[in-house]
Amino acid sequence: MADSTEVKAKVQEMDGIKKAAIFMISIGPETSAQIMKQLPDSYIQKVSYEIANIDYVSPKEREAIVNEYLEMSQAREYILDGGIDYAKNLLNKALGTQRAKEVIDMLNQIQLRERPFNIARKADPQQLTNLLLGEQPQTVALILCYMQPDKAAQILINFPIEKQAEIAERIGTITNTSPSVIEKIEKVIESKFSTYVENDTENVGGVSTLVEILNQVGRSTEKAIVGELEQSQPELAEEIKASLFTFEDIVSLQKNDVQKVLRDVDHDDLVLALKGVSDDLREFIYENLSSRAVETLKEDMQYLGPARLSAVEEAQQNVVTVIRRLDELGEIYIMRGEQDAIIE
Template sequence: MENVEGIKKAAILMITLGSETSAQIMKLLPDSYIQKVSYEIANIDYVKPEERDAIINEFIEMQQARSYIIDGGIDYAKNLLNKALGAQRAKEVIDMLNQIQLRERPFNIARKADPQQLKAVLMNEQPQTVALILCYMQPEKAAQILAEFPIEQQSEIAERIGTISNTSPIVIEKIEKVIENKFSNYVDNDTETVGGVQTLAEILNSVGRSTEKNIISELETKQPELAEEVKAKLFTFEDIVTLQESDVQKVLRQVNNDDLMMALKGVSEEIKNFIFNNLSSRQVETLKEDMQFMGPTRLSAVEEAQQRVVAVIRQLDEKGEIYLRRGEQDVIIS
């Protein structure tokens, strides 16, 4: 399916959904898309069952990912998708979304805007307009903006958010254009939020170890707080499956048993099995028994335990006792 173009996938999905449902979807598409999809539909004579199933599954996965991102952002989506689909497939879905979905979502300019700028733009808007825009924003940011309104307006906006069921794409497009025009007084509409800790971490994850060490060393001298933030994002707990078995065993010997038990709470079976395969049968039995007696656990506590495990991994890596894979190949010295 990697070689099948998006328009053809859309056409096959339309065929699968049937003419009645597809007709309703067509009404919501731009004219240029309608023409392209219609052309593909007209030129498809037969769809293989396995091709159809693959496209339906991809559609479901993408919808799940979109929902997770809207609910809690990229990191939240990655966490849930890792558990549901496995690390590799989750990464593929997120990558596809980054390419086609995030830029197409309505009110993207509001999602990227500084909260103070957004507050200035929305403060004089009608409650129904504010409610609609907040529905498309990150929950944390929407809450921050809502809290800025007078108390009597907060309840009215909240009520409208709770009663919105669907809105015409034409109405959304008109409102979006009005908001973008108003933002021209505060921000440059042609700019995007770029860079930051996450971007730097992603870049450093793809460079060689020596390059990474040089950059981190400089950051530790000039901006130690930034260096710590970047280091915390360079390797996640889920990435432990990329380690060599011998390296994993070295890590597990250094990790506190309570931290390991807490870190495994709620992770995918793939990660659990990977860890268990690198422990003795007796250790696995004890760990499983302890985990069975664990009650409900705060997500923050799990994440803190995972960070402590990651800290052990990075310490061993810095000492040269284990090897973390990097984007560029290391030079082999004989």
Template sequence: MARTQLSGRQKAAILLISLGTETSAEVFKHLKEEEIEQLTLEIANVRKVNNVEKENIMNEFHQICVAQDYISQGGIGYAKDILEKALGHQKAVDILHRLTSTLQVRPFDFARKAEPAQILNFIHNENSQTIALVLSHLDYEKASVILSSLPQEKQADIARRIATMQSTTPEVIRQVERILEQKLSATVSEDYTSSGGIDVIVQILNGVDRATERTILESMEIQDPNLSEEIKKRMFVFEDIVNLDNRSIQRIIRDLDNHDLQLSLKVSSEEVRDVIFKNMSSRMVETYKEEMEFMGPVRLRDVEEAQTRIVSVIRRLEETGDIIISRGIGDDIIV
């Protein structure tokens, strides 16, 4: 007899058992370590699955896959129309609810599928808050292109709004969606809220060209100096050193405090350490390794402060033109 109520994780475990070991192994390759652990435990707890239960779960999985395919073709509204015609209103709503609850189909799906130029044409006449809301939902590369293409007088205001954006209720999101895209259904998960924040605008600014970044930050510095400084701190992190060219790294090393660099390298990734040591003389590398070994345990706060000082040196060298930090759009053009 089928169990009366199964959790999503239990259904996933039964589905994987039904699919077989080879297919399940392929699925595991796309999961996070925590998800694999949870599913493995759930699979281990499954003792017996009857045919009715297995068939119901397989059917449910198939329905969700079909719905997801419809969404990818034409959005949630399109999927809802097709499913309603095939299965009826209530069944369609149930499937889409499960899909949006488990897969978190995000707002502004239509914008994420469009080209940056199309989105720009779509939103450029909207107010800054609306543009900020849309950009905060796009992938960072696409948002960077659009932000760079907006009028300069708007860029800093929009960047500031993204950085200071708080959670947005589903009602507000749906209202904006209805204005911008009539096809989009109002079936977005009620649990979903939108937030911009400093991390979001930092990722976007990391993708714009240097001139756009400078214009935005200089304007923002006048409007909100504290926010501007906080964004600047996060624009380049210590681990980003691996993305610099060898000449720049060698130039940076000359200006760094040895103790700060040794402190940072002591707890850095192997990749960062290799890049730094590759740009030192063998004698200097040997000295660094010895002094790092004698350093003993270090406090995380001390390491973070040392890395902040290093990042400040890197940003200063970039501002003076001694090094170039690639930022995407237009930065690989040499004039």
């Protein structure tokens, strides 16, 4: 019992970055990599540093941190669903009064709160579209940043194409927004959105948010928006194009399309690109090659030995470049959020 108390106290004294590092170590590299992709660069650097400097984590520490994450995640869902009182009631039943209070206190300490424009996230897309059509692009962009990517895409495609590009540019270039601006916009939208505003600047938008939205719209809409951005924001357009389809997304392609891609990909790029990927992804590639090609590929990968991460990422991006080129030529098809039009 004393050991358990000591571990609990030790975990409570850890800062959030170290807890995050231990949590990622606990859940394994593949899942951790997916989470890491969602973090800001500054956090990636801090968490990576902690992971690199952790030599040992006891099973009890690992268990305590994973349990804390699960409890915090559960508490957050309860708060978002029904508010703080609803969360306290359910947590008291699930965890007991003392532990429930500790979890709520931790949530308050890290200011885990309902995001602004929460009502917009729950509202009907058509109603939101009707409401937003008359708003300025910067207003629409800020609201879409807080919404689910698929719902934001449904709204974005209803704007005239020139407005779509302007809204997309705003989303892609937003870095933070002051509470006063958020508050004014919430009032303009007649209290249809959340009334809770961060005391500090809220990090929203950016290329990742825009890419998530564009991945949900149709190919024609995406091409039109990116085309406009190439004229007004060429660097942003290139960054978006590089992020719209990742090497791991190759599994979403049809079998015939994968085989077309592999025929066009440089062999050395493919050898490098497959270093460090999951077994499932590697097997997927093997399934779309001849047995002789697979044998050669495996031999070359073994002969290659360790490779620099930057070189692997460059090779993977070269493969993505081939995929996007073939997609633009109409030789393969990348699935999008909306159905493609049928031309008779």
